[in-house]
């Protein structure tokens with residue numbers, strides 16, 4: 001034990017140095033999973049949010065919209081917001097993924113490929129799928145609230161010019177809704193970044209997993225957990241700064 | 257025949273509320289029709305049924321012979337030919353004045369960016385707000401916003417213009433500039449249906465005045481007829497309050 005790198009006599013920086021590679025890998029995994037899940041969750045969330053608002057003129061299409069789009073979307077959102085993410089991750093890892101990837105009889109992939117995939121990428125697949133599905137539920141609510149907050153007159157003005165519903169949405173309503181959605185989307189991204197630590201429970205080698213490994217090896221807790229705390233904190237501060245920057249940039253011209 | 261807009265036995269209910277009751281009227285090609293009546297009498301609803309923003313509960317609405325009330329009709333195509341101006345302007349706040357005007361023609365009339373811009377600038381000059389072309393809507397006065405909204409509707413080169421109380425949310429000193437633009441449009445021969453409380457404008461510009469009361473069409477005649485010799489007591493009462 002090198003006495004020079006003992007801070008205040010209790011923080012052994014050498015442990016962090018020794019495992020720097022592991023923390024670095026973990027950081028990249030955390031950031032990578034977060035970015036991928038934000039992007040996928042935003043796309044899926046937009047689809048689900050629009051599904052919850054789906055409506056039509058014709059009576060038959062109206063019923064179809066309700067039964068095929070609005071109800072499933074509502075149940076989806078209710079489930080993913082109404083159950084703990086941790087439980088969703090466990091369910092995904094030990095029940096849902098084995099259903100789709102199974103050496104014996106996978107719904108999607110069977111045989112050796114399924115075994116290898118689960119061995120090498122099981123935790124990653126679980127992490128990306130659970131976090132995407134979960135954040136999509138929250139993001140769809142942000143989209144829905146954002147779209148509903150835009151004055152009805154905007155859609156009517158666009159439609160009165162002859163724009164289709166889809167084009168009015170795309171050119172007029174969504175760009176305005178997006179501005180209002182930036183702050184809650186930013187909060188959601190920060191929550192997702194932090195929640196990605198839960199996937200360490202099924203063995204995804206991200207930041208929290210790195211800390212747990214180090215803690216286990218040395219039976220020291222301040223060093224690894226304080227280190228990743230600072231790393232998470234810097235990441236969330238960076239995200240918050242980025243969101244504020246976007247708001248300043250896209251906030252122009254918005255009256256009301 | 258030759259009617260730009262024909263409304264036949266139109267009724268409209270919102271739930272149990274009957275907003276329009278068996279309204280029949282027509283706007284001829286090149287005609288300016290002003291729709292007057294107390295607040296809540298169904299004027300906006302009548303106008304909005306003309307371009308399908310509201311759906312008729314029963315009855316028929318034809319625009320240039322096309323059945324707007326028919327669910328099989330492609331309303332997007334019909335609406336390209338009908339401009340609409342709203343009480344609260346409804347400019348797109350995230351687009352500049354110029355972008356507000358070029359959006360629809362660019363998408364729907366196949367204009368190049370340069371052509372759309374040229375047309376927009378000509379219209380802005382016409383309504384007198386050319387110098388604001390690069391401003392954001394919230395940087396304009398109410399009167400300027402409404403004139404931009406008129407230019408936006410005209411950029412689609414519609415054959416009919418609908419106005420829903422275009423001056424009702426303006427400060428008094430700005431009413432004149434918007435009415436002047438509308439009057440110029442009427443003099444060029446535009447077919448117009450105008451919901452308004454500006455009786456002076458109706459008297460001066462309208463070919464015909466419709467009076468709506470509790471969802472019923474009570475009067476339809478020249479301004480002289482309706483203002484000087486209303487047939488119904490309700491009309492007399494209304495006019496005595498607003499004139």
Ligand SMILES: Nc1ncnc2c1ncn2[C@@H]1O[C@H](COP(=O)(O)OP(=O)(O)O)[C@@H](O)[C@H]1O
Nearest residue numbers: 270273275293294295296297298299300301302
């Ligand atoms: N979308 C709607 N849903 C329910 N009621 C409505 C709706 N639009 C208008 N109304 C009601 O219909 C009546 C007539 O409205 P409107 O046509 O706007 O009258 P006006 O333009 O003459 O003031 C009012 O009582 C109004 O509250």
Ligand SMILES: [Mg+2]
Nearest residue numbers: 299300301421
């Ligand atoms: Mg009205």
